[in-house]
Amino acid sequence: MKTNVTLFDIAEALGISTGTVHRALHNHPGVNATTKARVLQMAKTLGYRPNLAARFLSSKRGLKISVNTLEGTTSFWDEVRAGISEEAKSVLMENVDLEFRTYPRLGEGEEDAFEAALEAKVDGIIIFSSQPEKLRSRIRRASRGRIPVMCVTTDAPNTGRLAVVSIDTFASGALAADLMGRFLQRKGRLAVTLSDLRITEHAEKFSGFEKTLQSFYPDLCVLPPLEDHDIEPEAYEKSRELLEVYPDLAGIYITTEASIPVINAARDAGLLNQLTIITTDLFPALVPQIRSGAVSATIYQRPRTQGRMAFRVLHEFLAEGECPSYQVSLAPHLVMRGNLDFFLERQSGETTGTRRRNGTREPSANVPAEDVILSRG
Numbered sequence: 001m002k003t004n005v006t007l008f009d010i011a012e013a014l015g016i017s018t019g020t021v022h023r024a025l026h027n028h029p030g031v032n033a034t035t036k037a038r039v040l041q042m043a044k045t046l047g048y049r050p051n052l053a054a055r056f057l058s059s060k061r062g063l064k065i066s067v068n069t070l071e072g073t074t075s076f077w078d079e080v081r082a083g084i085s086e087e088a089k090s091v092l093m094e095n096v097d098l099e100f101r102t103y104p105r106l107g108e109g110e111e112d113a114f115e116a117a118l119e120a121k122v123d124g125i126i127i128f129s130s131q132p133e134k135l136r137s138r139i140r141r142a143s144r145g146r147i148p149v150m151c152v153t154t155d156a157p158n159t160g161r162l163a164v165v166s167i168d169t170f171a172s173g174a175l176a177a178d179l180m181g182r183f184l185q186r187k188g189r190l191a192v193t194l195s196d197l198r199i200t201e202h203a204e205k206f207s208g209f210e211k212t213l214q215s216f217y218p219d220l221c222v223l224p225p226l227e228d229h230d231i232e233p234e235a236y237e238k239s240r241e242l243l244e245v246y247p248d249l250a251g252i253y254i255t256t257e258a259s260i261p262v263i264n265a266a267r268d269a270g271l272l273n274q275l276t277i278i279t280t281d282l283f284p285a286l287v288p289q290i291r292s293g294a295v296s297a298t299i300y301q302r303p304r305t306q307g308r309m310a311f312r313v314l315h316e317f318l319a320e321g322e323c324p325s326y327q328v329s330l331a332p333h334l335v336m337r338g339n340l341d342f343f344l345e346r347q348s349g350e351t352t353g354t355r356r357r358n359g360t361r362e363p364s365a366n367v368p369a370e371d372v373i374l375s376r377g
Contacts, residue, residue: 005048007316013042022316028090062095063318065311066117068110068127069152071102073232074257074283076303077128080152083307084126091315106130106195106230114138118147124314125149130199132156148317152310153301154201155327162317165310167301168329169201173208175332176253176278179297181217183276188250189221191242195230195256205255220250232261239265251276260285263294282335282343290340300333300343 007025011018016035024031024039025048031039067084069077081100088096101116103109107130114135117125125142129135129151136159139149143160151164180190192209194202210222226242228235235258243249243266252275254262259279266272272294279286279298289295309328335343 005043005046009046010039010042010048013046014038018316019312022319023090026091026319030090062097063091063124063315064097064099064120064122065314066099066101066113066120066122066125068101068103068113068117068125070106070128070130070230071104072257073230074281074285076257076281076283076301077102079303080128080307080310083304083309084311085307086304087308087311087315096315106199107134110135111138114142118142118145122147124318126152126310126314127156127161128153129156130154130196132159132200135159148314150310150314152306153303154199157200163313163326163328165306165313165328166201166330167306167332169204170208172280172299172301172332173205173210173253173255174212175334176205176297176299177209177212178216179278179334180251180253180276181213181220183296184217184220184250186250187219187221189223189246189248191223191226191246191249191252193226193228193235193239193252193254193256193258193262195258196227197225202255209253228256228258228261230256230258232258236261236265240269243269243271247271249275251278254279257281257283259295259298260289263289267294282347287340287344290335290337293337297334297336300335302330302333305330 007018007021011021014021016039020031020035021039022028024036025043065088067081069080071077085098088098099117099120099122101113103113110127110129110131111134114125114127115138118138118141124147127135127149132155135156139156139159139161142149148162149156149160151161151166153166155161155164155166190213192206194206197203197206206225213220213222223246226238228238239262249271252262252266254277257280263272263277266275266277277295279295280301281303282298282300286295286298290298309330313328333343
């Protein structure tokens with residue numbers, strides 16, 4: 001008989017996810033009676049016993065998590081925070097207290113928010129780190145103090161963070177490049193807007209975009225990326241300057257949520273109709289741009305799912321003492337005019353905790369296994 005049986009042993013024996021095993025053992029909703037019975041029986045057969053971390057979380061003190069994220073200019077970060085809140089509410093065995101700390105701009109307030117979390121003696125921290133080198137010493141200090149740090153949306157490599165949940169950023173950039181090439185089918189210059197190349201997420205999107213174009217569409221030339229630091233006036237002004245220098249620009253790939261200023265700059269320059277524009281994410285102000293054809297497609301980063309998964313991985317580590325993966329990459333979703341209404345309905349269903357299938361409403365399902373890439377990288 002194996003000693004120190006974990007959730008992963010039970011999941012492997014039954015051929016199901018560790019998340020399902022965790023919910024079954026902790027009597028969470030969303031697990032049918034048959035699956036729950038199988039999990040409990042297998043746990044008994046293998047000799048599973050909750051470890052010290054799980055018993056700690058079942059104490060009266062409860063669990064305190066700090067969520068340190070960008071305030072944001074669209075609904076993206078609201079969706080990430082909503083996903084974290086929803087997943088926290090699904091934990092019935094512990095009293096989970098979320099402390100939200102937001103900062104207005106990239107690189108402004110991140111360090112203060114992290115210090116405030118440490119001073120509050122939280123049990124774990126979920127962060128969006130735009131400048132990980134500035135947080136490295138603090139993250140390592142938290143790790144030494146047994147406070148796990150979970151990254152969401154972008155990574156903070158070589159800092160001692162527990163894990164990261166993000167979209168597959170390289171795949172996002174590659175998908176945008178392939179679409180751009182198929183839409184244009186000609187020579188031309190392309191622009192890419194991003195917040196800051198020092199941010200892992202944005203650098204990988206640009207790399208995926210550039211390498212895919214070089215491989216399959218060598219007639220399309222990518223200009224040096226335009227960094228707008230997620231500041232809307234800066235995004236507008238730099239886009240206007242770009243279009244003045246390159247009035248024959250063929251397309252723009254916008255990797256951040258600051259897409260509306262870029263679109264407005266193209267419209268004001270009288271060049272919107274000649275441009276193929278691919279954006280990122282889906283929020284109310286972008287919907288009419290997709291419907292009108294001003295935006296050809298958008299790469300949806302599934303912010304609510306990122307939030308849910310970030311909390312789930314952190315909680316499983318605190319509850320079971322093990323991390324299911326150092327990296328959770330979600331497959332990006334492509335939204336165009338043809339499937340726009342489906343995604344809007346899906347977003348509405350996520351907000352109410354339900355979704356539609358074959359005309360009926362049902363509880364939101366877990367993230368499909370084929371939609372998640374787990375790695376120890």
